Amino acid sequence: MTPATSHAETAGAGKSSFISSGLRNDWTVAEALALYALPFNDLLFRAQTIHRAHFDPNRVQLSRLLSIKTGGCPEDCAYCSQSVHHESGLTASKLMEVEHVIAEARKARDAGATRYCMGAAWRNPKPRDMEAVVAMVKGVKALGMETCMTLGMLDRAQSEQLSHAGLDYYNHNIDTSERYYGEIITTRNFADRLETLENVRAAGIKVCCGGIVGMGEEADDRIAMLTTLANLPEHPESVPINMLIPIPGTPLADAEPIAPLDFVRIVALARILMPRSVVRLSAGRTAMTDEMQALCFFAGANSIFVGDTLLTASNPEADRDMELFRRLGLQPMEVEGTS
Numbered sequence: 061m062t063p064a065t066s067h068a069e070t071a072g073a074g075k076s077s078f079i080s081s082g083l084r085n086d087w088t089v090a091e092a093l094a095l096y097a098l099p100f101n102d103l104l105f106r107a108q109t110i111h112r113a114h115f116d117p118n119r120v121q122l123s124r125l126l127s128i129k130t131g132g133c134p135e136d137c138a139y140c141s142q143s144v145h146h147e148s149g150l151t152a153s154k155l156m157e158v159e160h161v162i163a164e165a166r167k168a169r170d171a172g173a174t175r176y177c178m179g180a181a182w183r184n185p186k187p188r189d190m191e192a193v194v195a196m197v198k199g200v201k202a203l204g205m206e207t208c209m210t211l212g213m214l215d216r217a218q219s220e221q222l223s224h225a226g227l228d229y230y231n232h233n234i235d236t237s238e239r240y241y242g243e244i245i246t247t248r249n250f251a252d253r254l255e256t257l258e259n260v261r262a263a264g265i266k267v268c269c270g271g272i273v274g275m276g277e278e279a280d281d282r283i284a285m286l287t288t289l290a291n292l293p294e295h296p297e298s299v300p301i302n303m304l305i306p307i308p309g310t311p312l313a314d315a316e317p318i319a320p321l322d323f324v325r326i327v328a329l330a331r332i333l334m335p336r337s338v339v340r341l342s343a344g345r346t347a348m349t350d351e352m353q354a355l356c357f358f359a360g361a362n363s364i365f366v367g368d369t370l371l372t373a374s375n376p377e378a379d380r381d382m383e384l385f386r387r388l389g390l391q392p393m394e395v396e397g398t399s
Contacts, residue, residue, distance in 0.1 A: 085291050087333055092287045093280070096329050100321065104359055107328035110335045111360040120385070121175060121338060121363035121393040123208070124168035128196065129155040129180035135212075135247045137235070138311040139272060139304055142181040147309040155180065158192055162199035169203050172392050173366055176200045177208040177231065183247070184213040190221055197225040208268055208298075213248070213256045219263035229298055230260040231268040234288060237281035244275055257292065266297040270340070273326055274304035274318035282326050290333035298363070299330050299337045303344025317347070324355045331360025338363045350384050357388065 095103065111117055132152030136145040144152075165176045178196060185193060193211065200207045209222065210231035222230065234253045235241065241250045261267055271285045289296055303323055306313050330339050340363035341356050348356075366381055385391070 083295065083335060084333075085293065085295075087287050087290050089280070089284050089287050092283045092290075092329060092333060095332055096279070096283055096325055100325070103325060103328050104355070107331040107360045108358055111331055111362070114336050115362055116393075118390050119362065119393040120357065120390050121340075122173045122366045123175040123177055123340070123363060124165075124171075124173040125177040125179060125365050126156075126161065126164050126168075127181070128161055128178045129153065129182065131181055133181035133212075134183050136245060138244045139275060139307070141307045141310060143310075146311070152181075155189060155192060158195045158199060161196045162203070165200045165203055165205060168366075169205050171366070173205070174393065175206040175208060175229075176203075177210065177229075177365075179210040179231075180212070182212040184215075185211045185218060190218065194221060194225040197222060197227045201226045201228075210268075213252060214259050216259045216262065219259040219265060223263040223265050227265050229266045229268045231298075231300070232256045232260065233270050233272070233300065233302075234285060235271050236275060236277050237284035238288065239284065240275075240277045240281040243277075261294065267292075267294070268298035268300065268340075269296040270298075270300035270302065270330075270342070272302040272304055272343070273323060274315060274344075275312055276315055279322065283329065286326070286330050286333055289330075295334040295337050297337060298340060299334055300340040300342040301327055301330060301361070302342040303347065305343055305347070320348070320352045321355075324352065324359050327356045327361050328359035340364065350387070353384065354388055357390065362393070 095106075098106070108117070130153045131142045132144055133140065133142045134144060136143055140146070161178065168176055178200075180189075182189075193209065197207050197209065206228045207226065208229035208231055209227060213232075214222075214230070219230070232253060234250065236244055238250045257267055257269060269289060271282075273282050289299060303318060304312060304315055306315050327339060327341070330337070339361045341353065341361040342365060345353065345364065364381065
């Protein structure tokens with residue numbers, strides 16, 4: 061019996077289904093909490109052991125995120141600068157031209173990105189928007205990149221349209237636990253989020269779904285959020301873990317930041333609960349030290365967004381990321397290794 065297995069059994073997670081396949085969809089919050097509460101070294105050892113069983117530990121996927129339609133969103137997400145409900149000073153824009161999006165994707169590809177993510181500040185796309193969105197997917201795919209979109213809620217027909225266009229991933233974060241969800245968003249409910257995930261999965265599109273930590277939630281809420289994701293019929297292929305970027309003019313502008321080691325624990329727990337998912341170190345990296353990011357990579361994070369902007373927020377400069385990669389001996393992940 062390996063040390064990692066004995067820790068799992070101590071945490072109540074040593075079921076035969078886990079040991080045989082590495083995948084489970086029947087986690088309890090109590091089991092996840094026990095894992096989260098392990099001594100830090102034990103937690104990271106277990107996470108790194110699982111990570112190495114499924115991924116090259118020294119490869120990190122580089123993704124680029126472009127806001128194709130900024131601001132004017134009718135949702136009231138407490139963390140978001142793009143909501144019409146908040147006085148963040150952001151000016152709303154129209155949907156970008158298809159040619160502009162493809163040109164930006166080409167630049168990202170040439171700079172080393174293998175996945176291109178496109179986000180629009182909508183509650184849900186309108187029928188008039190779908191033709192342009194489909195053209196963007198096809199254009200970026202033609203560049204040899206993986207495609208991801210986040211456009212708000214989707215119905216089954218819209219999901220099918222994007223699937224037929226060749227969309228690889230759809231991002232739709234659940235943000236936080238079901239218990240805490242109403243404290244962050246009131247214009248939709250937790251079940252609406254899950255319905256979109258079902259529509260996307262049924263259409264054959266891979267799911268990108270994670271959440272945000274540091275929004276005033278309890279540790280139990282973070283753990284419950286990850287447990288919800290791990291207990292979906294299929295684990296999300298991509299799990300972004302965002303650290304809140306407090307934005308002036310939003311209700312969470314003065315939120316107390318999450319402790320760095322608590323954030324690392326969440327990354328490690330995501331890796332343990334969802335062994336084959338790509339775990340993305342997403343928003344908030346500008347506030348992280350190099351040492352904190354290094355611990356996140358050791359805990360199982362193997363994807364980052366590159367570029368100096370992340371939708372409307374700041375992101376580390378590419379040169380800084382490449383210098384950190386050099387110091388840690390990390391290399392960009394190849395396209396064929398990201399599935």
